[in-house]
Amino acid sequence: MTYCVGLKLDRGLLFAADTRTNAGVDNIATFKKLHTWEEPNERVITLLSAGNLAITQAVVSLLSEHITSVEDDRATLMTAKTMFQVARLVGSAVREVKEIDGEALATSAESFFVTFILGGQIRGEEPRMFQVYAAGNFIEVSEDTPFLQIGEHKYGKPILDRVTRSDMRLGEAAKLVLLSFDSTLRSNLSVGMPIDMLLYNTDTFSTERQVRIEQNDPYFRKLSQSWSDKLREAFGDIDEFEV
Amino acid sequence: MTYCVGLKLDRGLLFAADTRTNAGVDNIATFKKLHTWEEPNERVITLLSAGNLAITQAVVSLLSEHITSVEDDRATLMTAKTMFQVARLVGSAVREVKEIDGEALATSAESFFVTFILGGQIRGEEPRMFQVYAAGNFIEVSEDTPFLQIGEHKYGKPILDRVTRSDMRLGEAAKLVLLSFDSTLRSNLSVGMPIDMLLYNTDTFSTERQVRIEQNDPYFRKLSQSWSDKLREAFGDIDEFEV
Numbered sequence: 001m002t003y004c005v006g007l008k009l010d011r012g013l014l015f016a017a018d019t020r021t022n023a024g025v026d027n028i029a030t031f032k033k034l035h036t037w038e039e040p041n042e043r044v045i046t047l048l049s050a051g052n053l054a055i056t057q058a059v060v061s062l063l064s065e066h067i068t069s070v071e072d073d074r075a076t077l078m079t080a081k082t083m084f085q086v087a088r089l090v091g092s093a094v095r096e097v098k099e100i101d102g103e104a105l106a107t108s109a110e111s112f113f114v115t116f117i118l119g120g121q122i123r124g125e126e127p128r129m130f131q132v133y134a135a136g137n138f139i140e141v142s143e144d145t146p147f148l149q150i151g152e153h154k155y156g157k158p159i160l161d162r163v164t165r166s167d168m169r170l171g172e173a174a175k176l177v178l179l180s181f182d183s184t185l186r187s188n189l190s191v192g193m194p195i196d197m198l199l200y201n202t203d204t205f206s207t208e209r210q211v212r213i214e215q216n217d218p219y220f221r222k223l224s225q226s227w228s229d230k231l232r233e234a235f236g237d238i239d240e241f242e243v
Numbered sequence: 244m245t246y247c248v249g250l251k252l253d254r255g256l257l258f259a260a261d262t263r264t265n266a267g268v269d270n271i272a273t274f275k276k277l278h279t280w281e282e283p284n285e286r287v288i289t290l291l292s293a294g295n296l297a298i299t300q301a302v303v304s305l306l307s308e309h310i311t312s313v314e315d316d317r318a319t320l321m322t323a324k325t326m327f328q329v330a331r332l333v334g335s336a337v338r339e340v341k342e343i344d345g346e347a348l349a350t351s352a353e354s355f356f357v358t359f360i361l362g363g364q365i366r367g368e369e370p371r372m373f374q375v376y377a378a379g380n381f382i383e384v385s386e387d388t389p390f391l392q393i394g395e396h397k398y399g400k401p402i403l404d405r406v407t408r409s410d411m412r413l414g415e416a417a418k419l420v421l422l423s424f425d426s427t428l429r430s431n432l433s434v435g436m437p438i439d440m441l442l443y444n445t446d447t448f449s450t451e452r453q454v455r456i457e458q459n460d461p462y463f464r465k466l467s468q469s470w471s472d473k474l475r476e477a478f479g480d481i482d483e484f485e486v
């Protein structure tokens with residue numbers, strides 16, 4: 001399993017992904033699921049992936065290969081004019097991988113399961129965020145629902161539902177997303193530390209606010225502990241049920 | 244879907260169940276999923292059910308019919324000497340229904356899906372709580388995990404994980420369980436109000452603390468609102484993430 005979250009805020013975008021990959025409970029490993037492409041002062045593109053690792057890696061590799069391939073003049077992540085075009089490129093790459101591997105996966109009774117959160121900014125546009133499906137089609141984040149989740153999304157959703165606001169600062173949103181991860185990590189062993197996170201401020205066209213949060217990260221440990229304490233305190237402040 | 248919770252506490256047992264049944268999103272109805280059998284001053288047995296409604300109703304009906312049937316001297320819910328024996332009776336009833344309906348369900352590509360939370364007290368024993376599976380086998384709650392959930396359990400689990408303590412008062416536990424329901428109701432349409440709840444105090448052998456919480460229940464509405472407020476407040480009190 002996997003847990004990834006993307007937030008589209010007034011001040012920018014926030015991406016977070018766990019790093020656990022597992023084939024059964026006795027075969028776990030750490031793989032990066034947060035991928036970025038960047039052209040300073042011009043564009044930043046981020047992709048979070050959930051699903052079959054072979055498929056997600058193939059999609060990411062294809063997207064990167066197309067950039068350096070000089071064989072034709074098709075659009076790439078680095079030349080697409082809008083994030084909508086980028087989303088279509090990601091969708092096409094998913095379909096390309098499906099064409100190559102889909103049949104063989106089906107005959108091994110493996111499903112072609114993959115989902116992506118795609119976000120970024122290209123100069124001339126506002127930051128945008130999309131969810132790309134296994135069929136290569138996609139939706140864009142709207143104001144009504146400023147966050148996207150892929151993978152094991154249920155444990156971490158209540159806190160996002162209650163606290164997310166579009167006008168949050170990115171550091172505030174990062175705190176929120178880490179709490180959402182904390183709830184998920186406690187309940188699903190197939191979601192695991194470290195967590196990769198990228199805070200993108202609108203119009204910076206830079207990925208410099210990228211960080212990996214390790215198991216023993218002091219901020220994360222303190223956050224987890226004080227959240228539990230405060231939750232219990234808040235709980236104690238509410239009247240008991242009487243019947 | 245369904246959401247049911249059972250807590251085994253030092254002072255007694257708490258049961259809660261939603262009442263929504265659905266066959267598709269365009270066919271929803273209210274059915275009671277909390278069932279009780281009682282012999283004053285002697286025994287109280289409670290069963291919460293999740294899964295195919297036809298199956299769970301058949302199991303409950305069988306258990307009730309066996310009590311009044313005079314055809315033989317087999318043990319029933321009202322004569323079993325221990326809660327362990329009661330759990331075996333529930334398991335047997337599940338197997339009996341499977342024998343009757345299982346094959347026909349299989350040929351209609353319907354699975355035999357059902358789970359129960361069973362709890363209660365028989366004079367001479369402490370209160371006990373079990374989870375009974377579709378195969379008719381079961382587990383008993385241990386001190387390490389004082390709560391059981393069946394149905395749509397993920398959204399409401401983080402709050403139970405963080406706050407549950409065996410030494411809670413029942414009214415406190417009822418508040419906790421209602422918060423767990425609130426998180427679930429917000430995210431899964433197939434879990435719906437009203438909520439049936441039973442607070443059982445050890446050695447009372449009575450079901451008098453049973454209540455149905457309707458959509459417009461003032462306590463529930465206030466709880467939901469003040470929890471959201473307090474959560475946001477607690478969230479604001481924690482340092483932001485910095486990178």
